[in-house]
Amino acid sequence: MNKEAKIYVAGHRGLVGSAIVRKLHAEGYGNLLLRTSSELDLRNQTAVDMFFAEEKPDYVFLAAAKVGGIHANDTYPADFIRDNLLIQNNVIDAAYRSGVKKLLFLGSSCIYPKQCPQPMKEEYLLTGPLEPTNEWYAIAKIAGIKMCQAYRKQYGFNAISAMPTNLYGPNDKFDLNNSHVLPALMRKLHEAKINGDAEVVVWGTGSPKREFLHADDLADAVLFLMNNYSDAEIVNVGTGRDITILELAEMIREVVGFKGELVFDSSKPDGTPRKLMDVSTLTGLGWQSGISFRDGVVQTYKWYQEHQQ
Numbered sequence: 001m002n003k004e005a006k007i008y009v010a011g012h013r014g015l016v017g018s019a020i021v022r023k024l025h026a027e028g029y030g031n032l033l034l035r036t037s038s039e040l041d042l043r044n045q046t047a048v049d050m051f052f053a054e055e056k057p058d059y060v061f062l063a064a065a066k067v068g069g070i071h072a073n074d075t076y077p078a079d080f081i082r083d084n085l086l087i088q089n090n091v092i093d094a095a096y097r098s099g100v101k102k103l104l105f106l107g108s109s110c111i112y113p114k115q116c117p118q119p120m121k122e123e124y125l126l127t128g129p130l131e132p133t134n135e136w137y138a139i140a141k142i143a144g145i146k147m148c149q150a151y152r153k154q155y156g157f158n159a160i161s162a163m164p165t166n167l168y169g170p171n172d173k174f175d176l177n178n179s180h181v182l183p184a185l186m187r188k189l190h191e192a193k194i195n196g197d198a199e200v201v202v203w204g205t206g207s208p209k210r211e212f213l214h215a216d217d218l219a220d221a222v223l224f225l226m227n228n229y230s231d232a233e234i235v236n237v238g239t240g241r242d243i244t245i246l247e248l249a250e251m252i253r254e255v256v257g258f259k260g261e262l263v264f265d266s267s268k269p270d271g272t273p274r275k276l277m278d279v280s281t282l283t284g285l286g287w288q289s290g291i292s293f294r295d296g297v298v299q300t301y302k303w304y305q306e307h308q309q
Contacts, residue, residue, distance in 0.1 A: 001029065001059055001102075001227060008033040008057035010042060010091055011064030016106060016164070018171040019215035020061050023223055033057050037064075043083060048090040052098035060095045060103040061222060062088065062144075066137075068173075069180045070203075070271050073134040084140035092147050092159065102158040104226050105148050107141040107234065109165045109211075109275050110134050119278035122163070122234050131272045149232045158230055162222055165238035165277045169215035169296065170303040182212060182297075185249055186304060189258045199261040200253075203268035206246030211238050211276050214296040217289040224287045238277035239289045245270075255297050 001007065007024060011017035012034045024032060033055055040051055042064050066083040073080055088105065095103045112120045113128030125145070130138045148159035166180065173179040174187040185202065192200045221237045229235060243251075249262050282288075 003028050004031055005029070005058040006031050006033060006056070007059045007061070008055070009061045009063060010087075011062075013171065014063060014065075014067075015167055015169060015172045015215050016218060017061070017063035019169060019219035020063060020222060022216065023219035027223065042090055043086040045086075045090045048094045049097075052094040052100075056098055057095075058101050059226065060091065060100050061226070062091050062103060062105045064091070065106070067180075069184065070133045070269060071177050072179075073137055077136040080134075081136040081140050084137060085143060088140070088144040088147065092144070092151060096151050096155055096157045096159075102160070102226065102230070103148070104222055105144050105159060105161045106222070107145055107161055107163045108137070109163060109236075109238070109277060110138045110272075111142050111145070111163060112275070114272050116275075118274050119240065119276040120236070121278040122236055122281060125234065133269060133271055145234055152232050160225060160229055160231065161234045162225055163234050163236050163277070164218050165211040165213050165236070165275070167213055167215050167218055169300050171215075172300070174304060174308070181210065181245065182248065182252070183300075183304075185252050186256065186297075186301060187308075189249075189253055189256045190301075190304070190308075192260060193256055193258040197260055199263050200258065201263050201265050202245070202249050203265055204245060204270040205266045206249065206264045207244060208270045208272065209242040209244050209274040209276065210248065211240075211242040212248075212293060212296075213238050213289060214291040214300075217291050220290070221282065221287055224285075225282075228285060233281075235281050235285075236277040236279050237282060238279050239293075240277065240279045240283075241293075242274065242276045243293075251294065251297060252301075255294070255301050
């Protein structure tokens with residue numbers, strides 16, 4: 001991408017989109033198209049078509065999505081499958097028809113089977129049943145991948161797909177019920193510290209393992225892919241390292257400074273036992289993550305303290 005190219009970042013206020021905007025600005029890309037959801041409802045096909053026809057972006061980062069943790073996915077399955085299908089269908093189709101040079105679609109590690117061999121290689125997609133608690137979101141994201149591949153096959157549209165692992169960082173959602181495990185734990189432990197609570201209850205057994213990637217690392221990776229990769233196959237984006245939820249909770253407790261106990265509620269769901277990405281495709285292209293996990297957690301907690309409502 002040349003520095004003057006017109007770049008549309010869909011979902012620029014979210015965890016991923018805001019990180020992509022920060023990275024683009026830092027690298028000297030100044031011609032960015034940004035619209036809030038109130039300015040442009042990506043679920044509205046007519047509005048999306050009009051936007052692309054009028055603005056004619058050169059490149060698109062499709063980071064807009066309805067996202068959430070286990071509780072949110074399990075509680076609002078219709079919202080997750082409907083909204084995500086509408087967003088990606090509208091944006092990918094309008095991007096192709098308006099002459100966009102290249103589109104990068106962001107998926108998720110939850111596209112892989114629940115009992116997927118570890119680490120998860122890109123080729124394991126669609127080889128087994130999904131995790132039931134978030135299959136609605138996963139199916140929408142798989143449809144987005146297949147739509148990119150179909151538009152490439154039928155129309156020659158240069159659409160690529162990146163599959164990030166669990167993300168965290170500035171502009172994450174810190175809702176106790178509907179957010180992902182890291183921000184939810186961070187808020188829960190922070191409030192317990194402020195309230196002087198003796199203990200904090202953590203969902204599940206603590207045994208599942210998860211990989212975490214800072215959103216700024218993801219932004220660096222997707223810009224790298226936009227400039228260096230053009231193929232139909234999906235590309236995993238992660239660190240290639242994981243930790244247990246117990247280890248995660250202990251680390252956040254230490255960073256936050258909560259002195260009480262952690263109590264694990266095994267009556268609550270654990271979700272997928274392990275979700276570690278095989279990142280050999282991406283490292284083979286010449287990219288690897290650069291932010292250490294502890295440094296990233298410290299930075300995210302600082303951001304949370306400064307921005308909590």
